[in-house]
Amino acid sequence: MNSLTGGVGAAGGTGSSARLSRRRVLGRLAAASGGAALALGTGAGTARAHGGVRTYVLVHGTHSAGSFWTAIGRELALRGHRVVTVDQPLHGTEKFVPKAYQAQDLRALATEPSPVAALTLDDYERRVTGAVRRAARLGGPVVLVGHSMGGVSVSRVADAVPQLLAHICYMAAFCPSRSMPSLNDCAGSPEGRQAITPLDQLIGDPATLGVLRLNWRTAERRDLAVFREMICADYSDEGFLRVLEGMQTDESMTAYGDRAVGRAGTWGRIPRTYLRMGRDRTVATALQDRMIAEADELTPDNRFRVHDFPGACHLGPEDPTRVVDVLHRLPG
Structure with a gap:
């Protein structure tokens, strides 16, 4: 300054x-x-070689924020695209931080009320739909990308405003179907139960708090090992610590249970891509495969384009250019 x-x-x-x-x-x-x-990037750059400038609307997953997309968004912008990163309500720049979390008072943290408990998937959908509407006014195609829990918002928004979207992309993300209509249903399926569920790491009673609360600032080696295996086992030590710094304590239990099934006549008309992570322990790879298959059964004439990252964990490759290479070349 x-x-x-x-x-x-x-x-x-x-x-x-x-x-x-x-x-x-x-x-x-x-x-x-x-x-x-x-709009992080508005230049033409290499975008002209791949169909012109697009606007990418990027939606974060559970316990996360728009800053999750910083490296990917920067690289997309440098390739000539516009980038919109969405903070869901009470996440990111407006996140709720329990006082007991800052103080690391675990007894108080187990009971401190959370405004996040009042959030529903409708709130998340409205936030993302608003961003898509504003992005569409910039001109050019809009590509909506969701990671993890962000996939349920992608499905909801694609149903709400399909005319505004040129492509939708799920990055290791939940894509509920008629047999698994919510995130909870997906996670509770036989395939979903192959994931790591951090039951021993939960703080407080989720049913009482209305949120799933995790202490990412823990010093317990066992808890840190679970978190690392769950989301980014292939990251460097430094990368893992940076990931922990960006996580937030609470996620709405109600939003986990809300329905988010794309309809064939709206969501099902939009070209779609899935970025499949082969070592994912949060959205198990077997669950990713089932969600892809059930979506394709609903719209056999408009199937997922699947890009496989065999060695990658839930957050995707630590090198963002591998994901950006795919996003940059999406059709539509």
């Missing part, structure tokens, strides 16, 4: 005129950063 104010002072003089110049510059910076949150 010193270099910014010093530079402005030199350009704008001293005293009141310098302060006025600083305010003007800071105001411009604030306006620019607000716009960047909606």
